[in-house]
Amino acid sequence: MNWLKELARRLAYLWRRTRFDRELDGEIEFHIQMRAEELEKAGMPRADAARQARREFGSSVRMRESTRAAWQIRFLEDLLSDLRYGIRALRRNPGFAAAAIFSLALGIGANTTIFSLTMEFLFSQPSCRNPETLRSIQIGGNSAAEVRDSRFLRDAHIFADVAGSFEEAEANWRNGEDTYRLFVMPVTDNFFDMVGVPLAFGRPIQRGERDTVVLSHHFWERRLTGDPKVLGKALLLDGRPYTVVGVLPRDHRTLIGFGYSPELYFPVLREDEPVSLVARLPEGMTRAEAFARLRVACKELNKVHPRGQNASWENGIRIAPVAGLERLDELGLGPFAAFFGMLMFVVGLVLLIACANVSSLLLARASSRRQELAIRLAIGAARGRIVRQLLAESLLLALFGTTAGLLLNVWLTGMMNRVQLPVPVPIQLQIQPDWRLLLYSACVALISALVAGVMPALKATRTGVSDTLKLQQRQAGNQRWTLRNALVIGQLAVSVVLLATGFLFVRNMTKALTMHPGFDAEHTIWAYVRLVPEKYFPEKHSGPEKAHAWIREALDQLRSLPGVESASVARAIPLNDHVSIGTDIRTDLNDRPVHADFNYNFVAPDYFKTIGIPILKGREFLPSDRSGAPEAVILNENLAWRLFGKANPIGHTIRWGGSPATVVGVAKNSRYFTLGEEDPLALYTSYLREGGSNANLHFLVRSSRPRDVVKEIVQTLGRLDASAAIEVKPMRDALGFAFLPSRIGAALLGSMGLLGLALASIGLYGVLAYAVSRRIREIGVRIALGADSRAIVGMVVRQSLSLVMIGVAIGLGIAVFATRPLAMFLVPGLSATDPVTFLGVVGVLLAVAVVATLGPAVRAVRVDPMTALRYE
């Protein structure tokens, strides 16, 4: 630790250098006077004594220097003086500095913003105490267990504690005359205590409580107008009164992560509610130990609460941390992480282009400073020292660029935090600048300073001293392979790759938007009704009769509304939700079972008519397909082909799981969960036959003017049950979720592509303009000798276009390979090496190059030859 204290003393010296020098002077003066007095005492006359003492002391200059050296941190002092010099140099050249800093700010702003986004999505920490001993656990291969299983594991005392939370729950909130559907998180009563969720104010839900609620900050702020006296107030949720006991802080992050932010937490009520389990490991328990203990406990659980036939709880045990890479791996989010990896790569390219811009600016400046540098080299400055000084300048640019980039980052991420994504669940980002961002930015600044600065600095100090001093500016003739040209080519190549990626994703989006979902989204309305479960299914095994009666009544009333052509109800609305089943299906034509992964939906009569999916063979469900009637199924074309081949499936029976079912119809293929899915299989059964205690009802209404009947639908349904939460929207608006991935991809990568293009264009323009200005004398001579100005413009343009062509060719070569891994993010029918994309990219770059060249070239020929010749 001694060296640390020593360093601290040396650093302290930096701040009091002036005082130090003054004190040293005082000390020297004292020393000399003491000596003089001594000499005087020995009998020397006063004046002589003073002179003698001063002579004895000798020159104090070297002594001062070595005394100071005792304190100095050589490297730091040099750096500081280099930086001071750099600031002076930048101030003399504000245009250059602004251009370089602007380029870097854009590059670094984009880069750090994507970094922040990636960190938030993939690596954010949930709001909890000691996340390192918190584990999410899975038993029986299922992501959820029942509340009683969670209680069993807790009472087994294998871990410090076990709690559960139901992550996809909804509740109806009755507020005055209105009922709203809320996203809620029912938790076991020990959840808050065990996880250690911090609160903004109030207290958490405590053990043994059944009717308390903790609000999220945004619910409290937006729905309750930030009422400061909210604690103790009652909320009516699903018909039960709850007391508000606490409010979460604004930056609360759930254990699920990914920005999911339910509106409130309340205690789970029923022993059979599904919950995701989370455990607090005792200090120092290893993963293997935890696993072994959980296994033993699960074997016990099999006796108390069997998992079901042929299944047991100890199979499919998973123990995952609540944050970090391991968690992503356990959740199987490889492709998700890959997308962010690609984004990081792309913004890396943007930054590279920005650095190349700065690099070429520095090169241009170095050549105008050539004489200054040559003089310094000539009078004995070490090359290394000058290179360091030039690097300090680029470090300075990088520092300013990074600062500006960070401001851009804060602004952009602030916007992302506010934006409400068009998804069916509440996603709220909480991006805050943190130490990770700072560390990352520091690295980025350092790297970009080096990338941008090293080459120009080496180049600037390489030239022979005598050549330059002779003031002999070589005229750029046909010397083609200069460093600057190489930079332009490299920059172009990188921007081709970037643009190709951006273009590809924009094409992907337009293609996805025009892709037909296979049903009629223009004339249908989706009315989502959430009934209060306790009202319609008082017991877990209550039959659906009460709910079905309500549905029948609702459908009758909807159909009788003016402007409504038909109405139906379905388990899942395509492209928003889906149930997928993988199982063996047998048919009466073939004994061998066929394994199929298909989309499963149960739908009421008139579903196909309402949503606009044609029935190709047979019929759709009828009111007679109700419980008690023989089971009927409708297949989509793909599944019919898979099961029956060319045979007509109508009237045949299939068997999957339970009793045999008769195929009554074949529906046209459509999209079920994503627009990008390929050859999806689908199987429909009748809504009126299916039991199930589902309180979430998805009504579909067909109308030629969907937007005009929305309000009446809301009123009609509301009159039937005031406690139901109702959301009605035209189908077109509800498809946002399906287009979201392609939209986000297009928005992010398209803007990166544009940013890259803008930066590359600035760079290209700068370099070409500079190159032409260096040739003004040559052009002047040519014009004086009678050259045609059009020929000269042609020559300049030809030369720069040849550069551009080389760059574009190299870039295309790279892009063909670089875009190949993107195929997994694209809609079917769009290949990663889409020719339209590449042609578009080349066209755009050529246009930019021509504009960038023409301007300076035209200016050059307009110059009066006399001025040009006198120029130097």
Place this chain on the structure above:
Amino acid sequence: MEEPTIPEFLPGTLYMLILRTLASGPLHGYAISRRIKQSSEDALAIEEGSLYPALNRMLVKGWLTAEWGLSENNRKARFYKLTEDGRKQLERESSQFDRLVRAIQLVMRSA
């Protein structure tokens, strides 16, 4: 220069001599050089050009601290004082030096 000056005479002993001199109490720079000269019966003298850099290097190392005070003739002077680290360093250096001297003496006697 009639007297041998320390850095040339015995390299590396300057710190030790300064530390030893300060062991009996704080002194200013001039007094340090006087004291060494006196104690060595004028055999050793420290050049001013080495004294102050050496004192500052010792300040950096934390063996000494410096404070302004009044000298015996009521002038402002900078007094150097031994720290705990300095005391330890003195012990280390003087025991090393003793061993060295004894070893040299042994060789000189036996030869």
